[in-house]
Amino acid sequence: MDTVRRWTRTVAAVGAIALVAGFGTTAGADAWDARQPGPAELFTGTDGSTNYFRSAIPANPKLDSHSASMVATMGSNTPRVNGPQWQITIYDASNSDPVYHPSFSESDWGCSVGGSIHIPAYATRELPAPGDEWIVVHNKDDGTIKSIWGASKSSGQWNGSCGGNWPAASGGGAASKTEGVGTGAEVQAGSGFILNSEIQTGSIEHALYFTSTKSCRAFRAPAGKSDGDGSGNSCLPMGARMQLDPSVQCDTLSGASAGEKMICVAMQKYGGYILDSGGPGPISGIGVAGDDLTDPSRSPWQRPGNGMRDGGILDNVGLDGSTGALHHIPWNKLRVLATWNGQ
Template identity: 30%
Template sequence: MAARCIPGLLAILVVLVSGVTACSFQAGPGPFERPFAASSPWRQEIPPDAEVDPDSAAMIAAVQQKPALNGNLVEYGIPIYRADDDTPTYTVPCTRQDYGICPFAGWPVPIPDGAQPNTGSDGVLVSVAESDGTVFEFWRAAREGDTWTTGFAAVNSLNGSGWGGAATGSGASRLAGVIRVAEIADGEIPHALALQSNNACPAFRPPALKSDGASTRADCIPEGARLQLDPQLDLESLGLSPGELAVGRAMQRYGGYLMDVANTPMSVSFERDRDAGPGELGPTYSDAGFRWDYDAMENIPWDRLRVLK
């Protein structure tokens, strides 16, 4: 929270009337913009003495034969909606009953008018009830008339760890680690990133709760593993676009957690820009130098990634 002092006569009046210091306070980003508790793994910086996994070189070589971190900007971009007390609510059943009890059972699920899941095969949608900090996460959401269904779901808290439920393969919240439109506009991403890979192991490590990985290769990467871009790289010298620079800095400072399976060797989740037209990136991403969906950000030497122990 940043303080801003009030000068002159107004300051004297503030002190006389309220008995408090003559400073007003301007709040920083709220939980919707920066979700999860300060203690969440997603919000922790990587310490300078972080140990590298002994198998790191092999794991990175396997997913970086052609250095790239593909940005899921459009088809698999994450649509994130803010719900308030006036947002309509729905009873939303899960169509995959073999997965267990539907996490939405018993919940009035708020879904803003006009909300749409992403167009990728996972049909993701996230709706955040800001009044009580509840995060409703859809996998394969669908609407027919006035009825919503979801393949499966998760319910998490904005004040929680960012891990819980079955909306992703590792048990990470579908909101966790997503690069937000406003973060790209600001040029700063203050959290670890949500990564996916086609070389994810069936095994997992904390903070992951499970894994949907199927790779049996010796160089597969466990879900829950934390990856970091070499912090010794001088990103400023590489002629990066503003978007690439923001992503690269975040991967040096916070890293990213492998939290789901993808069809690409390595990808990262972005919020879907709701100001974008069909199939378009949207003005914020375009202005930051992103060129198309799945932009590889290849000006960053992603072969300098490392898997932390």
């Protein structure tokens, strides 16, 4: 399941950032708190797995010998924030939530969620085509992150194209997968996505998810494979970790929104990984989990709330999916680490 498909089905909807729900009103925040994951609960690596996403980049990290060539492929491109079509929905669940035994239409990828998955009754999937229709569930009772790609619900039953299963404490890297499939890099679906709880606190404490139209066939940890086809010194290996130069003054970026400043700081402290092939730009598609519970047009199971609408959670912090939403960040000052930990 190469997620490059989702990015090539339409140009208008691609290359942006998505977020989780419930920001902007007391009622919305309360609803979110009870239903969706907090920032310390995902991609944590607390079981002894390598903590790719929550480990800060050390001072003076070793850079890839071709870092400058890789960054130069961006040209004047500014990453954008994913439109609603590309917002992976992520929910907390427990064994008391409804249980489903999904069947999968794909037969070649070892699709599995371990036989069953608990999905809250109020849950929605990622928006229909041209999206990938993801739904991701963090089960606190059994300690798993399970996901369905191409998810749909009919006659009270969730099914899909494929699915995957990760230990929740494993950090989301490809090596920790239990079974099934993830992103184009084979990491856990939703790894590195910005959470609404982080918007509420004003701090993103993990590395981010990026896509690239210049991804290489080659890959490195935390990736377990690549859906890219590039080669040479200027393409980006799947799993490559990028960092914004720490000399950039994020708090004083002229004209920058609150959302831009949060992303700027996160890119200095934790950076971001190339985890899928897609566009529209050479480096694009920062990922965030979707479903704004305050949206009156929200319609489970098929339509999550749109945080980019006027007054939505994304709109409130300046992340509206437009080309200019992140243009105050000096993306030409990115650099690519030699390894995930800069050593």
